Amino acid sequence: MEPLIALITGFLVAGLLGLLGVDALDDWQVALRVGLACMFLLTAFAHFQPRLRAELIDMVPPELPRPDLLVTLTGVLELAGAVGVLIPATARLAAACLIPLMIVMYAANVSAARRHVAQGDPIGPRTALQVVFIAAAALTLV
Template sequence: MEPLIALVAGFLGAGLAGLLGVDALEGWQAALRVGLALMFLLTGFAHFQPRMRAEMIAMVPLSMPRPDRLVTLTGLLELAGAVGLLIPWTAPWAAIGLILLLVAMFPANVSAARRGVAQGDPIGRRTLLQAVFIAAAVLTLV
């Protein structure tokens, strides 16, 4: 739930800043990019926080090799994508990369739900959140 809160709070805060005259945040797409960046900074850093890292490693499907390295890689990609969203000329590429990353990481959510590990969210909730995050990234492209 925290990533969704970060997305919404970042979007609303950046939107307000845009309305108050911050030129770089003018328009809903710029505000949405900030919200997504905040969300991916939160989730990216979580990959390296010891308790959360252990949960994320447990989420990786058992058939995948070196879950610890996969968690490190996905965390770094999320952080890079967050920064990329904030740079206008890289934002579209970052959004596309993050969409692909969300799709690629979805099996870990399914695996975690089936095995009851990590946050233990049911698959329906996990799927809905992934769809919201993907939709937000897609909307930055239109």
């Protein structure tokens, strides 16, 4: 739920600043990219915070090698995506790259739910959230 709150809050704050005269934020897609950046910064930091990192490592499907390395890699990719969506020259590419990343990482959520590991949203609500996150990234591409 926290990533959704970060997405919505970032979007609303950026949109409000745009309405108040901050020209760089006076566009709903730019405000949405700010929301995405907030969300991905939050989720990326979870990959490196020790307690949350351990939960994420447990979520990696057991047939994949080096779950610790995969968690680090996805965290770095999330950080890069968060920065990338804020830079006009890379925003579209970053958003386009974040979509398949979210799809791949969703597989870990499904695996974790099936194996009853890690805490988090049940698979139904998690699926709905993932659709919202992917839709938000896709909307920045139009």
